[in-house]
Amino acid sequence: MDRIVVLPGDGIGPEVTAQAQRVLEVVCAKHDIKIGFEEALIGGASIDAKGSPLTDDVIELCRESRAILLGAVGGPKWDDMPVATRPEKGLLGIRKALGLFANLRPAQVFSALAQASSLRPEVVEGIDMLVVRELTGGIYFGEPRFIDRSGPVRTATNAMVYDENEIARITRVAFEAAGGRRQHVTHVHKANVLEVSQLWMEVVEEVAKNYPNIELAHQLVDSCAMLLVKEPRRFDVIVTGNLFGDILSDQAAMITGSLGMLPSASIAEGGLGLYEPVHGSAPDIAGQDLANPLAAILSGAMMLEHSFSAHDAAGAIRSAVDAVLDAGHRTGDIVLDGENRPTIGCVEMGDRVLEQLECV
Numbered sequence: 436m437d438r439i440v441v442l443p444g445d446g447i448g449p450e451v452t453a454q455a456q457r458v459l460e461v462v463c464a465k466h467d468i469k470i471g472f473e474e475a476l477i478g479g480a481s482i483d484a485k486g487s488p489l490t491d492d493v494i495e496l497c498r499e500s501r502a503i504l505l506g507a508v509g510g511p512k513w514d515d516m517p518v519a520t521r522p523e524k525g526l527l528g529i530r531k532a533l534g535l536f537a538n539l540r541p542a543q544v545f546s547a548l549a550q551a552s553s554l555r556p557e558v559v560e561g562i563d564m565l566v567v568r569e570l571t572g573g574i575y576f577g578e579p580r581f582i583d584r585s586g587p588v589r590t591a592t593n594a595m596v597y598d599e600n601e602i603a604r605i606t607r608v609a610f611e612a613a614g615g616r617r618q619h620v621t622h623v624h625k626a627n628v629l630e631v632s633q634l635w636m637e638v639v640e641e642v643a644k645n646y647p648n649i650e651l652a653h654q655l656v657d658s659c660a661m662l663l664v665k666e667p668r669r670f671d672v673i674v675t676g677n678l679f680g681d682i683l684s685d686q687a688a689m690i691t692g693s694l695g696m697l698p699s700a701s702i703a704e705g706g707l708g709l710y711e712p713v714h715g716s717a718p719d720i721a722g723q724d725l726a727n728p729l730a731a732i733l734s735g736a737m738m739l740e741h742s743f744s745a746h747d748a749a750g751a752i753r754s755a756v757d758a759v760l761d762a763g764h765r766t767g768d769i770v771l772d773g774e775n776r777p778t779i780g781c782v783e784m785g786d787r788v789l790e791q792l793e794c795v
């Protein structure tokens with residue numbers, strides 16, 4: 436039996452992870468995948484109970500497990516705390532402690548929700564891309580980093596640093612992912628200006644030789660940003676460093692519509708993965724059964740795919756979500772303008788997905 440640690444966190448976190456857990460239980464039973472859940476604290480919930488947003492015993496528990504399902508952390512109750520001890524530190528702490536170097540953010544348009552995008556439906560219909568972002572290196576972590584206030588003019592410095600091994604391992608993640616998709620990788624860079632990007636070009640080309648069936652393209656980050664809104668359908672897998680990936684993954688996600696639909700995965704060497712919805716703890720709707728659990732449920736599908744290599748089971752969840760949306764079921768956040776239909780709550784959305792899974 437493989438252990439999945441559930442870290443519900445704060446706000447709507449416990450509501451959405453509860454639905455994801457129900458769905459995982461059912462789909463794993465149907466596909467003969469033996470799993471057991473263990474729940475632990477993170478974020479504000481952990482501060483309240485243990486005085487710290489992340490404790491060593493929780494890190495150890497996660498390390499000894501197959502995968503982690505996380506809800507969200509944070510909320511007004513803890514907003515006045517010093518930055519170093521706030522709930523968000525729990526999230527950064529667990530990513531660092533587990534060495535989660537690869538962040539995977541799919542951006543997919545469900546045809547029933549194509550109208551939710553700020554772009555025209557004919558531009559977004561059929562978008563299905565995956566942004567693979569390096570998460571533990573680059574300019575966010577590079578040394579030296581400082582503000583120099585000693586002279587007459589203040590200056591600040593950050594360093595963008597990557598070694599070839601960091602580039603190669605994230606590139607392999609992207610190519611492996613493309614193998615199960617449309618066999619296309621776009622490497623996003625700024626090699627006309629940055630030496631770091633020139634090294635990325637070299638290493639990405641070297642790694643690509645091991646994947647002869649997968650097509651590789653290089654795209655400057657500025658033109659990639661334009662193409663994402665002009666012709667988003669052309670992208671399959673995008674691979675890039677921490678800074679560019681941070682920005683492009685949010686841009687790609689937002690052209691698809693609602694925050695409540697976006698899953699993510701962060702993966703360590705050896706396959707341990709942390710799966711979480713992109714949205715936050717939504718304190719404005721917490722505890723009212725209003726949250727959309729589909730991002731958390733789709734994060735469960737990513738878990739089955741990446742930590743269990745259970746592609747059929749993952750596909751079953753995605754098909755069930757598709758069918759639920761096609762049937763017109765909506766939580767409040769994904770009701771389209773002009774749609775005159777009653778909304779359902781978080782638990783009922785979970786029920787509808789389970790119903791569909793029973794039919795598959």
Ligand code: NAD
Pocket residue numbers: 447451506507508509510511523526694695711712713714715716717718719720725726727728730768
């Ligand atoms: P948020 O994502 O929590 O909410 C933004 C808006 O989207 C809100 O109106 C909310 O009601 C809505 N929303 C978000 N998820 C939804 C869902 N599943 N269903 C329906 N509606 C949904 O972002 P925020 O308001 O900027 O942040 C709130 C708290 O969450 C803050 O404390 C912030 O630090 C934290 N946060 C945590 C994470 C994380 O845990 N990964 C990410 C972002 C923000």
